[in-house]
Amino acid sequence: MEINEKVLLEETVEKIKSKKIKHILRIQQTELKAVDEFMYKKGITRMMPLMMAPITDTLNHSVEENELKYEGQDFDVMKSMIFHKQLALVNPELDSLYIVSPNIRLEKAERGDSRHLFEFSQVDFEFKNGNMDQVFSFMEELLTYVFSEVKANCKDDFEAIGVGTSHLDIVTPFKRYRTEDLREKYGEDFEEIASKESTQPFWLINHKREFYDAEDLNNMGTYLNYDLIWPMGYVEGLSGAEREYKYDRILVRMRELGVNEEAFRHYIELAKRGELVKSAGAGFGVERMTRFVCQQNEVSDVTVFCRKPGKGKYIF
Amino acid sequence: MEINEKVLLEETVEKIKSKKIKHILRIQQTELKAVDEFMYKKGITRMMPLMMAPITDTLNHSVEENELKYEGQDFDVMKSMIFHKQLALVNPELDSLYIVSPNIRLEKAERGDSRHLFEFSQVDFEFKNGNMDQVFSFMEELLTYVFSEVKANCKDDFEAIGVGTSHLDIVTPFKRYRTEDLREKYGEDFEEIASKESTQPFWLINHKREFYDAEDLNNMGTYLNYDLIWPMGYVEGLSGAEREYKYDRILVRMRELGVNEEAFRHYIELAKRGELVKSAGAGFGVERMTRFVCQQNEVSDVTVFCRKPGKGKYIF
Numbered sequence: 001m002e003i004n005e006k007v008l009l010e011e012t013v014e015k016i017k018s019k020k021i022k023h024i025l026r027i028q029q030t031e032l033k034a035v036d037e038f039m040y041k042k043g044i045t046r047m048m049p050l051m052m053a054p055i056t057d058t059l060n061h062s063v064e065e066n067e068l069k070y071e072g073q074d075f076d077v078m079k080s081m082i083f084h085k086q087l088a089l090v091n092p093e094l095d096s097l098y099i100v101s102p103n104i105r106l107e108k109a110e111r112g113d114s115r116h117l118f119e120f121s122q123v124d125f126e127f128k129n130g131n132m133d134q135v136f137s138f139m140e141e142l143l144t145y146v147f148s149e150v151k152a153n154c155k156d157d158f159e160a161i162g163v164g165t166s167h168l169d170i171v172t173p174f175k176r177y178r179t180e181d182l183r184e185k186y187g188e189d190f191e192e193i194a195s196k197e198s199t200q201p202f203w204l205i206n207h208k209r210e211f212y213d214a215e216d217l218n219n220m221g222t223y224l225n226y227d228l229i230w231p232m233g234y235v236e237g238l239s240g241a242e243r244e245y246k247y248d249r250i251l252v253r254m255r256e257l258g259v260n261e262e263a264f265r266h267y268i269e270l271a272k273r274g275e276l277v278k279s280a281g282a283g284f285g286v287e288r289m290t291r292f293v294c295q296q297n298e299v300s301d302v303t304v305f306c307r308k309p310g311k312g313k314y315i316f
Numbered sequence: 317m318e319i320n321e322k323v324l325l326e327e328t329v330e331k332i333k334s335k336k337i338k339h340i341l342r343i344q345q346t347e348l349k350a351v352d353e354f355m356y357k358k359g360i361t362r363m364m365p366l367m368m369a370p371i372t373d374t375l376n377h378s379v380e381e382n383e384l385k386y387e388g389q390d391f392d393v394m395k396s397m398i399f400h401k402q403l404a405l406v407n408p409e410l411d412s413l414y415i416v417s418p419n420i421r422l423e424k425a426e427r428g429d430s431r432h433l434f435e436f437s438q439v440d441f442e443f444k445n446g447n448m449d450q451v452f453s454f455m456e457e458l459l460t461y462v463f464s465e466v467k468a469n470c471k472d473d474f475e476a477i478g479v480g481t482s483h484l485d486i487v488t489p490f491k492r493y494r495t496e497d498l499r500e501k502y503g504e505d506f507e508e509i510a511s512k513e514s515t516q517p518f519w520l521i522n523h524k525r526e527f528y529d530a531e532d533l534n535n536m537g538t539y540l541n542y543d544l545i546w547p548m549g550y551v552e553g554l555s556g557a558e559r560e561y562k563y564d565r566i567l568v569r570m571r572e573l574g575v576n577e578e579a580f581r582h583y584i585e586l587a588k589r590g591e592l593v594k595s596a597g598a599g600f601g602v603e604r605m606t607r608f609v610c611q612q613n614e615v616s617d618v619t620v621f622c623r624k625p626g627k628g629k630y631i632f
Contacts, residue, residue: 009582022361022409029362033352045338046345047620048437049418051367054630068382070422071628087632088620093338102365102418106386121364266325266631304363304404312387314370315582316403
């Protein structure tokens, strides 16, 4: 392995010395500063992230599992703070919250593509009594603000990396599509094809995935969840949903999806007591947004250290 | 264990429903927003955090160890990004950087005191060609700005939690003490006693700890490292140092402290090539700053979910 490690060390140093990374990070920093300002003005409470917990996102795809033991108890590394968002909103004074949340998702090697990292950060937000329409207009307003700040403050950085900013001239409200309609039009690769054909971000509604995404009771078998799709082939940039929060619905959905009820016993107990509240929210990937904003080939191009799945060995 | 779990669940729900947490989080959010603004104005590049890596902080005290396996390789959970800060500064265009960095330190149960959490966030910064004086005046200017923003924007929140703000009227430059002098004056508990006797934050210089903290070559056996001590008994709020970066010095220090050189072979190789650069920096704990700002009994009082060591069982 020694030769291989030497090659990897050279690659690692070359990546660290990237001539464009300082500019990309400055643009990303401007995005995050604008996000925080926007949240602050809207009165949305910021929570600090957790990185480990007895329960975490069930995720709709399989990753390498890893548990941390602490004081004899098993903790998962945080895949997302979805349940901690729901639980924090049990506080009667908290109406809305967000977290700049680092997530670990130990993706299988086959996800060593242009858009996955095995650790990344997402901006994760949740509104008590929220719904899809509210999340959509909130996010459209947020992006309008963030992109205008980036355009106003990062001219030199865009010039340095040789990227224009016309893709940041977004027009709101974004179009809304349903997965069943795009699937009919484009076939199974509908998300990628529709992203490539679009010049504007769009909403994609109704995905069969997690138990905590609310099923549409007026149209069973469809779901009140949504993704924001970046245009020009940059694909998924945000996932969110109205949430299941009622005891009976949570149990039904957990059983459909084979969730380990024992692991979720305290969460289920709070649902049973009626403590969980109606909410809707979403999380958007920071590095994926930066990849789109900076029009980079790979999400890995916006990080200093390599966290792309499938390398087999990581130096730092 | 069932009864015990029921009691813990009630405690957990009671903590989530804390009447003061919304105000504390708003104050903390104001601190962080001011920190980001300050960094932005100073042109300090923001990096996103990593949560796992092949090498992490060696720490000068023992915690429960946990490794994550990914693609057959062992990763440590991130105790601090000290090495990744040094490594990122290998990029010739990056002069300074910071990270809002969540850290996992699985403290032994005996650290279940008023000032430890087993996961927390720190603002971690590093300056190429930096030195102690520069870090001190930078941090004093930063705190002056952060506290003035908090006082200007959070009057209602301080009122709601029944806390004044006179402790935020800081006078800079802070006093500087050396550990050997305070030890002589107060004995082994000098840090806590001096903190309790002070009404202003102060610097505490020269700690025998990590290999990467530079030894003072003009006064061997003493170190160019420092803590910022919060007054009124709130004790340590920041740790930092000028860094070792030369190959021979790093090897000497590693051998003194019994560091695993095999685990650090790539880091050592870069030092050998002269790639590591002179730097100085520090990290300050977000929740500890908030505890001081909000004058709370315990650092655990500023979080929604319990991460205090020694509970033996954690519900969420």
